[in-house]
Amino acid sequence: VKDGDDYVITGRKWFTTAADGAAFAIVMAVTDPDAPPHRRATQIIVPTDAPGFRLVRNIPIMGHAGEGWASHGEIEYDHVRVPQTNRLGEEGAGFAIAQERLGPGRIHHCMRWLGICKRAFDLMCRRAATRDVGDGKTLATKQIVQAWIAECRAKMVAARWAVLACAWRIDREGFYAAREEVSLIKFYVADVLSEVIDRAVQVHGALGLTDDTPLGHYYAHERGAHIYDGPDEVHKIVVARRILRAYAESTP
Ligand SMILES: Cc1cc2nc3c(=O)[nH]c(=O)nc-3n(C[C@H](O)[C@H](O)[C@H](O)COP(=O)(O)OP(=O)(O)OC[C@H]3O[C@@H](n4cnc5c(N)ncnc54)[C@H](O)[C@@H]3O)c2cc1C
Secondary structure: EEOOOOOEEEEEEEEEEEOOOOOOEEEEEEEEOOOOOOHHHEEEEEEEOOOOEEEEEOOOOEEEEOOEEEEEEEEEEEEEEHHHHHHHHOOOOOHHHHHHHHHHHHHHHHHHHHHHHHHHHHHHHHHHHOOOOOOOEEEEHHHHHHHHHHHHHHHHHHHHHHHHHHHHHHHHHHHHHHHHHHHHHHHHHHHHHHHHHHHHHHHHHHHHHEEEEEEEEHHHHHHHHOOOOOHHHHHHHHHHHHHHHHHHHOOO
């Protein structure tokens, strides 16, 4: 709510990534509930030392406590008062600003996931080529392992080109024009990532579950790829709606 020249913020928010150690948080709050949905929210910078701001805890994720930048905080805002000059952009521009940030954020995740795929794939191939399974043969001689390797490679190549095509469109036409491509790579590359990590773990056997390779860490931490910055289902809806709208408009 507004009070004089200030905003007074009360509420609770979890999954504020890297809140631990941050100097400020960006709060997105509804400032005009009667406005159209895309004009209701405003973004406000809140210093983490403002009275009433409390990092309740770093939320433990898949057995890891989390700290510093590698953490996801639960925050309580108890009548936190900040001047209206801390607002980012105009009042009601919160949704538009979030959309501008989420486009680059999503393709950035996809590029990072391609790197993780490459690392997991390299580990898988090296293990398959060296693991002795008796009679002087390695895992790499097993047809099912060969099929996994070929399928993973094909999907990684497809994912890489899809990300490149998306980046190409963003470069030329901007994020708004490329929103279908961004949604498409967000769920597709997440699927490829999960499959490649899972196959790599399987090829490593028990070793794949240990912390002696990075695979166990990837397996736990990259599961979130299907959830953060919009879950898979929402991105599939975005893509399908846009495709189907074109058919509805062109079908007599
Ligand atoms: C590692 C991580 C870091 C994060 N960091 C941040 C952060 O820094 N800041 C921040 O604000 N948030 C952050 N989040 C929160 C994240 O944006 C949300 O978790 C995500 O948008 C999903 O919302 P939710 O968890 O409330 O799930 P819900 O909305 O409860 O959805 C639960 C499930 O329902 C399904 N579902 C949801 N909507 C639909 C739909 N329309 N149609 C069909 N199915 C649907 C999906 O399967 C989804 O997984 C983070 C989350 C994670 C996991």
